[in-house]
Amino acid sequence: MQPSGRPAGRDPHNRRPTVIAVAVALVVVVAALAVVFVLDPGSGDARSRPPLSAAADLSGRTYTVGGKDISEEQSILCEITAAALREARATVTSRCDIGGTEATRQALLDGEIDVYWEYTGTAWEVFLRQSQKILDAGRLHDLVRQRDLQENDVVWTDRADVDDTYAFATAGGALPGVGTLSEMAAHVRSGAPGDVCVEREYATRPDGLVNLQRAYGFTVPRDRLRVLDGGDIYQATARGDCLFGEVYSTDGRIPGLGLRVLTDDKTFHTIYNPAPTIRRTTFDHAPDVAKVLDPIAGALDQATMVALNRQVSGQGRDPRDVAAAWLADEGFVPAAR
Incomplete structure (x- = not known):
């Protein structure tokens, strides 16, 4: 039986085991970190290269x-x-x-x-x-x-x-039912309103819009295709001026403007x-x-x-x-x- 007034399982006059346990734990942690650094120097200070x-x-x-x-x-x-x-x-x-x-x-x-x-x-x-x-x-x-x-x-x-592959994006809250390029193609084919915006180079490249339309089976009507400077497409898409905007997948404006990138479900765009x-x-x-x-x-x-x-x-x-x-x-x- 434990004496009255003293919590069971604790001895306030004997802290030595606790101190030893903490010391051992610290040694183990330091040793582990040393091993990690030796195996992967990049995990330490980058200036060590x-x-x-x-x-x-x-x-x-x-x-x-x-x-x-x-x-x-x-x-x-x-x-x-x-x-x-x-x-x-x-x-x-x-x-x-x-x-x-x-x-x-x-x-x-x-x-x-x-x-x-x-x-x-x-x-x-x-x-x-x-x-x-x-x-x-x-x-x-x-x-x-x-x-x-x-x-x-x-x-x-x-x-x-x-x-840094090509991609198409929409404003974050636009068209929640459209998440792939196949669904974008279906939306364009349906005649529903909304412009598709691309930069001039993408409009003429063999890995650009012409063959993308062939791969996904759609054609953007001339009155709904806008050719803009690449840097302008991001803001225009965020504002809703472009329903679908051609973007570069590593561009920092995608997260910055809350744009949503559509999945290239037929893997038309190659690796860049x-x-x-x-x-x-x-x-x-x-x-x-x-x-x-x-x-x-x-x-x-x-x-x-x-x-x-x-x-x-x-x-x-x-x-x-x-x-x-x-x-x-x-x-x-x-x-x-």
Whole structure:
């Protein structure tokens, strides 16, 4: 029997077992964290990674870095690349707003620029004119890398694990019964009101609107098709001016404006992983450039790219500042003091 006034099972005069138990638990936790850090250094401070200045010495090399003017993502990737190459002691000129896909690709082929980020799906369907759908991201990158080198002397380095595919979105509260592109197609076929908005490039690309309509069996009437600048589609869709708006899946305005992306249930749009593309002659003069670019691609993922894009499109930050901050946060360049 326990003495009166003392809770059963407790001895206030004997705390030693409790202290020992807590100490043992702390040792176990610290040891576990040490093991995790050893097995996965990325789980610790990102600045523990080697800086790009130690990855390669590109002293004496000169690069013109290009970028499309169609999205915040292209601007950010261009600025990241320019800053990374400067960190590796290269001389760099930035041209981050050349134009659309065709203009930027041609600038690479003509030697006006040396490197820019292109998308695997774009190269496969637009440049290499392939119609076979490749749904494995790694295989698609390998095929594009091989074919583009053989046919066009363009080198592809590592891809980022980011799928910036085309998509269609509606305002968050609009058309709750429409959740797929098949249902969007049925809505358009029914003659119900509402405009479909796309950017000019998507309206003419082989992986764009023309073949999307064939795949899903619908045609947007001319008086209901609006061709807008890509950046204007997001706000117009949120306001309801566009019932369906063509968007990029990694654009930060999608969550920022509460847009709802429709499922591509027939998988019409392919995988669009971004990767640096480099003129072969430029690459062959300094193959170590891949040692600068590959770690960057490896550090980018879908959530990271959406967050970076949102800083530009949603918060109005300059892409160069966003790029510089990310490189420092990741330990690729020294943090600003």
